[in-house]
Amino acid sequence: MMALNRKDLLGLRGMTRAELEEILSTAEDMKSILLSDTKKASYLQGKSVVMLFYENSTRTRFSFEFAAKYLGAHTASVAVSSSSVAKGESLIDTGKTLQSMGVDVIVLRHPMSGAPHLLAKHVSASVINAGDGINEHPTQALLDMFTIRQKKGTLEGVKVAIIGDILHSRVARSNVWGLTTMGAEVRVAGPTTLMPPDIEKMGAKVFYRVEEAIKGADVVMGLRLQRERQQKGLLPSLREYTHLFGITQERMRLAKADALIMHPGPVNRGVEISSDLVDGEHSVINEQVTNGVAIRMALLYLLTRRNRDAVH
Amino acid sequence: MLCIKNGMVVDGISDVPYKADILIDKGKVIDIRENIEDAAEEVIDAAGKWVLPGLVDAHCHLREPGFEYKEDISSGTRSAAAGGFTSVACMANTNPVVDNGAMVNYIKSMAMVKGVVKVYPIAAVTKGQQGQELTEMRELKEAGAVALSDDGKPIMNPHLMKLALQYAKGLDMLIISHCEDLSLVGDGLMNEGYMSTVLGLKGITRAAEEVMVARDIILAEVLDAPIHIAHVSTKGSVELIRQAKRRGVKVTCETAPHYFSATDAWVDGYDTNAKVNPPLRTDEDVAAIKQGLKDGTIDIIATDHAPHHRDDKEVEYSLAANGISGFETAFSLAYTHLVETGVLSIQELVHKMSKGPADILKIDAGTIEIGKPADIIVVDLHRTYTVDVSKFYSKGKNSPFHGCTLKGKVMHTIVDGKVIMKNEKIIV
């Protein structure tokens, strides 16, 4: 079975359940390679993977780099400061240059929504979206889905509450697309000024009271709250946010007894989620990081599979 | 002499179309009747086709001077002619800005030298379109500016807008307002709604347009001064203008073809050719725009032709320039979406694209009449075709309508009795 037959991974919007299933099950195999002593496979032998990052994200970049290296690929990283985006070499030209150097996969992190889609149109190399603007962060959502499935055994009917700045969250968008496709129930909650319009049409249930969103949930996911939201007037203060939407021990009592605590990181301890929960027994935040590498190994494997099969 | 034979004529005055020949000599219409047997040197056979007044565009961007890589007066007026426009009013946001008499004269003389249709400059309301000091409106008027607008930018300061309306009223000049409250737009990139949520692009609330439409209506009402609202795109704006007209406010307005032919769903795939300001809205707005055109709330259709170079569009959506290259699809879009669907009759459409805009700008155009300049087009209303931007005469190939199948095609364009386009080919 070969459900995933794409050049690029741009987002989870429009992906089929079969495609998502294949990524998640491939990641199971990759996780065993990752947890083995040698951490070595040769699926990407002779392939080149470049991390093209227009935004700083050490954890995502390392995660992709390790994933590519464990599979035997050559890797390189290009960091471009976002201030130079407007005046510097165009994204398309940069992509074509990398391609001329023999790059097979470009992992792109970009502050503007749709940038990976633009790049993918102009290069024959595979493009993986490692986060674009406020649009999607598909590998993060996939690792979240993988983590939930490992813990709960299924995604079907699982109730996932995503709390915080939904408007600016690419993690939330990708999770809504992916989780609803897999049959989970996604609830989103946050201040009205940080809720995108008509998100319920994407399949999520919208709550403006955090208690209602958490009630009976199997998973509670916090999102990082940027301080600049307060400066832009979207929030009166972080303190008030924490008061209204902070994920606390007390509020977690409304969730199922075995509910998981998740967060894409980095965490603002005491703002969107209390410190004791981050380090508590229900937190799977560190496991999410491990699973992130497995998911990225799976994607690198699956996206380069077509070429590999064609060559041999 | 030139004779256009056997066409159905919409002359812009009569209530019903009629079959007639039109005889043209020395740039003017000299006879309109059936079976003109005069031996004209040149004959255009319009049998099965419609003969209309040349279209008048009250809002376009020709980009010269300063942005000739996007468009210039030569390419822009050829594009206009290809779209059936024989008179166009071009906005002042060039570089330098058209904010003094010399610049107005410069545009007019460049149009004389290399233009193929009539060009009427619109001059800026404020010096350098900086929104600080008023331009010398008397000088601009004497030089030939047909209206005043800072289009491309709103006049954010309500006090300055009040003074502009007041001063312009004293000179009997019309101000065209680009309504967009920039503080409400913020870093928005497309219409705020389901599609902006889906695409993860910051939304622009419709209130950004409507707040300023309301402000301008109130200012015009208080001052009893005329105002023309550019590119109306939302249901709310249509309703505000409808109510204002009922109260007798001297407000006129235009919409552009893309606001009744496309929606924000067209942005999907991050298509920068669908990036335009104001942004494409929703089905509900499209319906309201059509209703506004039908009941007369929206007086005219203007193209807001905004050509751009490939380099300005083939970039990240956030960085892409706003605008659609609109001359060459305007008539077909209007015919397909308004006449074919029964929103307007062909006469009503012709009025909204010729006599209507000519009257608002007070220019002598928009009718086919004996003794008047022969600005005439011949269109084939049965002709269905697929839009191909590579065939545009405009330098700007930026159209979201590339690949769309439309009905109604401009075949011939005549300006002052001279054939500019023959059988869809510009021949000058």
Ligand SMILES: [Zn+2]
């Ligand atoms: Zn404008």
Ligand SMILES: [Zn+2]
């Ligand atoms: Zn304009």
